[in-house]
Amino acid sequence: MTGRRIASIWLPQFAMARWARVQAATPRPDPVPWETAAPEPDADAPLVLAAEGPHGPVIHAANAGASQIGASRGMRVVDMQSLCPELIVRPADLAGDAGALVRLSHWARRWCPWSATDGTDGVVLDTTGAAHLWGGEAGMLADMATRLDGLGQAARIAVAPTHGAAWALARHGDAAPICTEAALADRLAPLPVAALRLDGATVLTLRRLGLKRIGDLMAVPRAVLERRFGRDGRMLDTPLRRLDQALGRLPEPVVSPAPPERFRVLRRLPESVMDPQPLLPELMSALCDRLGVAGQGARILRLELYRVDGATARFDAGTARASRDPDHLRRLLEKRFESLDAGFGFDMIALEATRVEDQAAAQVRLDGETESDVAIATLMDRLSARLGVGAVQVPELRESHIPERAERWVPALAGGTRSRAERLAPGGLGGGGLVAAPRRERPVRLLQAPERIEVLYAVPEGPPVRFAWRKRPYRIARHQGPERLAPEWWRARPGTRLRDYYKVEVEEGARYWLFREGIVGDGRGGMPDWFMHGMFP
Known part of the structure; x- marks a missing residue:
């Protein structure tokens, strides 16, 4: 242990700060004319990020408003909602948080050559021999705090001779963040036993035995701890093993993963x-x-x-x-x-x-040509390079059963989780004010906004026999339907009416997708209106 210096950076709001940053960078889609956009949550409103747990969703992160009313990591969401009905719950992005923390650990190597993630909300660094480059450990910690604050991350930092001690002081210490080897035992003694990185069940057992502080655990004979909690070789997180690691009796090196390859x-x-x-x-x-x-x-x-x-x-x-x-x-x-x-x-x-x-x-086809999606992607690259990134756009699917809300237009070169093959599927490139329909049983092309049609004669509770669209009359030869779509009650304005969609074929042979908005006697308006929404090939 002699001469080793380990720095622990705790980021208690890492997941919440990243979520807020992602939300701020994500453009909100414009609502369709008869719907209202979901309101933005108040900055002071209690909000938590939830992840799946063994018995339902549990809290992964909480903002300041939620923390003030008692929300903490690991609590069940339903329990917190019973205490605070106005609690706002959003899904946590565990994979995204993990990837961002890995990138942050690589970024932290500006202070030393060795760093690694430390759980889901921290970074550990082996700063041995590096502090003098920053004017001493105090200057290094000040630079860490300043740079992390610039990233929007509130951090608690501590430096100690061991990883366990630095972890404990960063999360549970309330004194100076720098701990020397001589003061190691004295600094750890008043901290709670949870500072030894033990699981909840072990911490609860120790508290029931009256061992609430690390100093209490130091006073217990080693043989007693071994008999009660197991020997060092059997488990990695026994109280005795964690205590020895924190005091430097057992080695605990910082395993620094190799940085990603730079091409x-x-x-x-x-x-x-x-x-x-x-x-x-x-x-x-x-x-x-x-x-x-x-x-x-x-x-x-x-x-x-x-x-x-x-x-x-x-x-x-x-x-x-x-x-x-x-x-x-x-x-x-x-x-x-x-x-x-x-x-x-x-x-x-x-x-x-x-x-x-x-x-x-990828293997080239027998005729020497490339796949169609590759050719389209190549064309989009060239057009974007010449016309600008925002000049070439493709539709991206969204979760909505309302056809005109089921997609949005994004730059073709924008990153996303969907594959390019999905975006460039047949019918995925609309033109002339048309957009692609996301479902195969629906028309290949949809109008960007449904257009009102004039119904000349209609069968009660059925499709029109005659209608006029864009000042041209049509007579329906055959039809199929209806397909009923209810409004999205969590987004629609009060009084929004349901839709009955019909596939119709006119006498000229063209096929269209019509819908009736509302039904007679639904209590949400007068007579139903008819709209043209798409066409079949």
């Missing part, structure tokens, strides 16, 4: 060049070879050009799907050279895939 190629030029574009094919081939070995494809590329006078030019290009085709990726960057200011020339060029995704090797 970057760099070329230093012996002489400056005015036009670096001829060098791009070689760099792109080298980068794609590395991506192919790792089974990855680039989603975002960054080209960095370093001038001899110290200035740097950076260009980014994105792809609709992961790619490691050097010719295609190179063409996405060609347009960037048109407005390039070379100055006195460039002496270094770097190319990096700043965002990558898994990409399995």
Whole structure:
């Protein structure tokens, strides 16, 4: 233990702060004219993030308002709702939180070479021999707190000779955050036994035995603890083992995982060049070879050009799907050279895939052509590179049974959890004011907004026999339906009426998708209205 220094960073609001940041960055869809948007929760309202537990949802994180009324991690949501009926519950993103914490642990290596995640809300660092680079441990901790505050994360930090002691002081200590080896036992003694990273059942057992503080546990003979809770070799979280780790009697190294591979190629030029574009094919081939070995494809590329006078030019290009085709990726960057200011020339060029995704090797078809979704994605990449990222959009499905709410338009190069094959499915690229329908039994194309039709004659509780749409009369030869869709009561305005959809075929042979809004005598308005909503091929 001699000479070791371990820093523990506790982020009690990590999940909640990340959720708030994601919500702020996610645009809210515009409601359709007859619906109202869900109200934004008040900043001071009690809000919790819930995750599935063994007996129902449990609280994963709570904001300040929920914490003030007693909400804490691990409590059942139903129990908290019985105490606070106005509690707002949102689903927790456990996988997203875990990935963000891993990235934060890699970012924390600015202070030392070794870092790792510490549970679901902390980071541990082995700062041995690194504090002098920051003017001492006090200066290092101040820099940590300042930078984490800039990220919107409230943190409690402690430095001690062992991982266990640093963890305990960061979460349960109330004195100075820096603990020396000489003061280790005295600093740990007044802390509760929960500070030893024990499970809830063990902590409860110790409290029933009268052992509420770590100092109480230190006074118990080792043989008694071994007989009651097991020996060190049997379990990893026994009170005796955790106590020995915190006091430095047992080693507990910080297992620092390797950082993610960085796909970057760099070329230093012996002489400056005015036009670096001829060098791009070689760099792109080298980068794609590395991506192919790792089974990855680039989603975002960054080209960095370093001038001899110290200035740097950076260009980014994105792809609709992961790619490691050097010719295609190179063409996405060609347009960037048109407005390039070379100055006195460039002496270094770097190319990096700043965002990558898994990409399995694909076999070319027997006719030598690529799959249609690959061709469409390639086209979207080129159009986005020339026209701008926001100029090319694709529909993205949303959870709603109301057809016009079942999707939204997003930039084609925007990241998402849905696969590009789903977005680029047949009928997925609408045009001329048309959008794609998300269900196969519905029309291939829907109007962006239903258009009112004039019914000339209708069968009671059935489809119209004659109707006029866009000043043109139609006569229905056959029909199928109805398919009844109820309004979304949690979003719709009071008085919103249900819909009865019909598939109809007119005498000319064209097929349309009509609906009647409301039924006679439903108490939500006068006579029902009829709308045109889509057409079949």
